Amino acid sequence: EKYGKINFQCIESKYSMYLVTDEKACLGKDFYCCVEDALKGGAKVVQLREKEMDTGRFYERALRIKGLCEKYNALFIVNDRIDIALAVDSDGIHIGQSDMPIEIARRLIGHNKIIGISAKSYEEAKIAQDKGADYIGMGAVYNTITKSDTSIISDEEVEKIIGNVHIPVLAIGGINMENVDKILKKGADGVCIISDILNNDDCKMRTEEFVKIIKANY
Ligand code: TZP
Ligand code: MG
Numbered sequence: 001e002k003y004g005k006i007n008f009q010c011i012e013s014k015y016s017m018y019l020v021t022d023e024k025a026c027l028g029k030d031f032y033c034c035v036e037d038a039l040k041g042g043a044k045v046v047q048l049r050e051k052e053m054d055t056g057r058f059y060e061r062a063l064r065i066k067g068l069c070e071k072y073n074a075l076f077i078v079n080d081r082i083d084i085a086l087a088v089d090s091d092g093i094h095i096g097q098s099d100m101p102i103e104i105a106r107r108l109i110g111h112n113k114i115i116g117i118s119a120k121s122y123e124e125a126k127i128a129q130d131k132g133a134d135y136i137g138m139g140a141v142y143n144t145i146t147k148s149d150t151s152i153i154s155d156e157e158v159e160k161i162i163g164n165v166h167i168p169v170l171a172i173g174g175i176n177m178e179n180v181d182k183i184l185k186k187g188a189d190g191v192c193i194i195s196d197i198l199n200n201d202d203c204k205m206r207t208e209e210f211v212k213i214i215k216a217n218y
Helices: 031-040 055-071 082-088 102-109 122-130 155-164 180-185 203-216
Strands: 017-020 045-048 075-079 092-095 114-119 135-139 169-172 190-193
Touching: 017 031, 017 203, 031 045, 031 055, 031 203, 045 055, 055 075, 055 082, 075 082, 075 114, 082 092, 082 102, 092 102, 102 114, 114 122, 122 135, 122 155, 135 155, 155 169, 180 190, 180 203, 190 203
Parallel strands: 017 045, 017 190, 045 075, 075 092, 092 114, 114 135, 135 169, 169 190
Antiparallel strands: none
């Protein structure tokens, strides 16, 4: 009821393996192949995140990624751009603290869509939850080179968010093979990854390795 028609199983379970895209992280490999390989490897959510792309190109890319997500039965989320999310009928949007207010985003996108909110403190996460967010993207939890304008959340704050927020809390930022187990043990409901999957020569195998660790923590 709370989530409308969307099946939230893959976001709520710790099987959740959430890929965020960044073409630069593909290091010259074909962008769509990298995303498809991650889906083959078990990614359950793909967020298309394009910070400086013309609307027309973003739209075309969103249509293609949506098609891939449908093929592998994964959720498709659009970062920042509610207009593009509506245009391609994505499963939802992911927005940050400096984007559209959540209640306005909800009014625009409707109740049958997912709204994910970035938060770096318990206060931000709690407000997002109270305003009707469906999940929290908590980050950066570790040092990342992918997003320059971000800081690392303290261990105490991470614990406070995980312990007191009732919607799914997905960790993001610098998550790799070495630290994924640690953040899952702290209680994160899932992990969002860019570079440690897309940088890899074998995106499918890398995703499978993450999925194995996620399942072991379920
Ligand atoms: N938001 C917080 S950290 C981050 C975003 C988009 C970047 C995550 O990328 P990576 O390569 O997995 O560290
Ligand atoms: Mg944003």
